[in-house]
Amino acid sequence: MPDGGHRTPGLRGATASLAVVDNVTKTFPRVTALDKVDLAIGAGERVALVGPSGSGKTTLLNLLSGMAQPDSGVVAVGGRDLSHNLPRRELSSLVGIIHQQLDLVPQLPVVHNVLAGRFGHWGVLRSFLSMLWPQDYHLAVAALEQMGIADKIQERTGHLSGGEQQRVAIARTMVQSPLLVLADEPVSSVDPGRAQEILQLLVALTEDTGRALVASMHTPYLVSQFFSRAIGLKDGQVHFDIPAPELTQAIQSDLYGLGQEESIPHQN
Amino acid sequence: MRPARPLLESPHFLSLLLLGAVAWSLTGVAWGEPLLHTGGGDSALDMLLALFPPDLSPAFLLVCLQAAWHTLSIALASITLAVLIGFPLGVMASGALVSPDSRLRAPLMLSSRFVLGTVRSIHELVWAVLLVAAIGLSPLAAIVALGLPYAGILGRIYAEFLEDTPEEPLTALRSAGASSWQTLIFGRLPLCTPDLVSYTFYRFECSIRSAAILSFVGIRGIGYEIQLSLGDLLFSQVWTLLLALLAIVALVDFWSGRVRQSLLES
Numbered sequence: 001m002p003d004g005g006h007r008t009p010g011l012r013g014a015t016a017s018l019a020v021v022d023n024v025t026k027t028f029p030r031v032t033a034l035d036k037v038d039l040a041i042g043a044g045e046r047v048a049l050v051g052p053s054g055s056g057k058t059t060l061l062n063l064l065s066g067m068a069q070p071d072s073g074v075v076a077v078g079g080r081d082l083s084h085n086l087p088r089r090e091l092s093s094l095v096g097i098i099h100q101q102l103d104l105v106p107q108l109p110v111v112h113n114v115l116a117g118r119f120g121h122w123g124v125l126r127s128f129l130s131m132l133w134p135q136d137y138h139l140a141v142a143a144l145e146q147m148g149i150a151d152k153i154q155e156r157t158g159h160l161s162g163g164e165q166q167r168v169a170i171a172r173t174m175v176q177s178p179l180l181v182l183a184d185e186p187v188s189s190v191d192p193g194r195a196q197e198i199l200q201l202l203v204a205l206t207e208d209t210g211r212a213l214v215a216s217m218h219t220p221y222l223v224s225q226f227f228s229r230a231i232g233l234k235d236g237q238v239h240f241d242i243p244a245p246e247l248t249q250a251i252q253s254d255l256y257g258l259g260q261e262e263s264i265p266h267q268n
Numbered sequence: 269m270r271p272a273r274p275l276l277e278s279p280h281f282l283s284l285l286l287l288g289a290v291a292w293s294l295t296g297v298a299w300g301e302p303l304l305h306t307g308g309g310d311s312a313l314d315m316l317l318a319l320f321p322p323d324l325s326p327a328f329l330l331v332c333l334q335a336a337w338h339t340l341s342i343a344l345a346s347i348t349l350a351v352l353i354g355f356p357l358g359v360m361a362s363g364a365l366v367s368p369d370s371r372l373r374a375p376l377m378l379s380s381r382f383v384l385g386t387v388r389s390i391h392e393l394v395w396a397v398l399l400v401a402a403i404g405l406s407p408l409a410a411i412v413a414l415g416l417p418y419a420g421i422l423g424r425i426y427a428e429f430l431e432d433t434p435e436e437p438l439t440a441l442r443s444a445g446a447s448s449w450q451t452l453i454f455g456r457l458p459l460c461t462p463d464l465v466s467y468t469f470y471r472f473e474c475s476i477r478s479a480a481i482l483s484f485v486g487i488r489g490i491g492y493e494i495q496l497s498l499g500d501l502l503f504s505q506v507w508t509l510l511l512a513l514l515a516i517v518a519l520v521d522f523w524s525g526r527v528r529q530s531l532l533e534s
Contacts, residue, residue: 067442088442088447091445092443092445096443117444119441119445119454120446122450128453131453172444173444176444
């Protein structure tokens with residue numbers, strides 16, 4: 001990997017960009033998390049963000065989710081500037097994020113955690129009703145069927161295994177049905193067999209035309225197997241931006257600042 | 269070098285001042301007088317011996333049962349009233365229903381906190397005296413006298429539980445499009461239900477003791493009977509009544525344990 005890497009910011013392919021990150025800088029009290037980053041993500045793309053911890057992956061995901069705002073620059077999804085305090089219904093139809101810790105409400109039955117994806121469409125009254133008679137029930141059933149855990153719909157979420165809870169989180173995003181699906185470390189601390197399953201489900205989630213997936217990843221062979229594009233971040237900047245199949249252990253090791261013989265740390 | 273702190277703010281100075289106050293207060297004790305009145309020891313012994321056995325005659329047990337029932341119903345009604353008032357005020361005081369940048373946030377939180385603080389700062393016995401004067405010796409006076417300060421306590425603690433829920437699931441709900449109402453119903457409340465329920469049960473237990481005490485302003489119940497028996501120096505009856513009080517509290521404790529367990533397991 002030559003110094004500087006391949007930097008190919010801007011549009012890739014002819015598709016109109018679904019998400020645009022334009023000259024974005026975000027700083028935290030001690031560090032610059034993102035430094036003048038430019039990216040364009042087209043519909044149908046499956047983008048893997050790779051890079052050591054502290055490289056800015058999570059910050060980039062949070063900015064794309066609209067839950068954090070850049071210090072300067074613009075983040076837009078589906079042509080809408082996310083800094084413009086969008087109504088929650090609109091924002092939730094643009095982006096959905098699945099966090100590493102899943103962040104479900106363990107005390108609730110699975111059905112309510114899944115139907116949370118419909119909140120953007122419900123008013124207060126309908127939400128109250130849903131506590132007693134789950135609204136849009138068929139959507140929850142369909143999503144859980146696709147996840148293969150339809151039989152768990154009435155179970156208390158906290159009683160499910162880690163893998164099942166991950167499926168519940170994905171089912172919520174499926175019901176939410178956003179244009180851009182974000183996943184923060186979806187398969188870290190997951191065994192290899194399950195990592196394959198989860199990535200398949202995430203890919204299926206964005207297979208519809210007009211959608212895209214962005215996930216932070218650590219394992220090169222999974223990136224080349226499931227993603228179309230790999231973006232390497234280092235010190236808050238885009239270090240490389242290549243087709244996913246080209247991502248090799250060597251390229252990633254360079255990103256982590258390690259020799260090629262050394263292994264890549266699994267997490268953090 | 270740190271700048272020297274003013275003398276009044278130094279912790280050592282304050283500690284010395286407090287110690288001095290304690291030492292000075294000791295000079296006010298009349299050291300020469302005996303600790304017990306003449307005959308005080310004997311009556312204490314009488315009371316203690318009356319426990320063997322307590323008065324278990326059927327007629328008095330019936331009196332006991334009625335008094336216990338009365339106390340328990342007042343406690344149950346007042347804790348219900350306290351939840352009905354305290355819960356909505358607690359939710360408002362927690363600020364869960366207004367977004368952090370809303371202009372209404374501070375006034376809403378402060379005014380509900382003020383109401384909760386006011387009803388709480390007046391002791392239930394004072395409420396009872398006031399209400400008995402206002403509406404007379406009735407169970408209603410007792411229920412309201414207990415319900416108001418307990419609403420203040422419950423509301424304040426509810427607000428704290430609601431504020432202390434883990435933030436991550438709530439952020440996830442918001443990013444899925446949840447409003448603050450939805451975040452409350454499907455996030456905050458379920459996340460702290462076990463805490464809310466078990467604290468309410470604990471307060472229910474306290475309200476039984478308080479309901480018994482309220483008899484001292486003339487409202488019927490276990491405390492009223494204790495007062496009567498004590499006046500007649502029937503110590504074995506006093507013991508029976510105290511045991512009855514113990515029995516109700518133990519019963520509620522057992523019940524709340526069962527509920528808590530089922531909440532954690534289900």
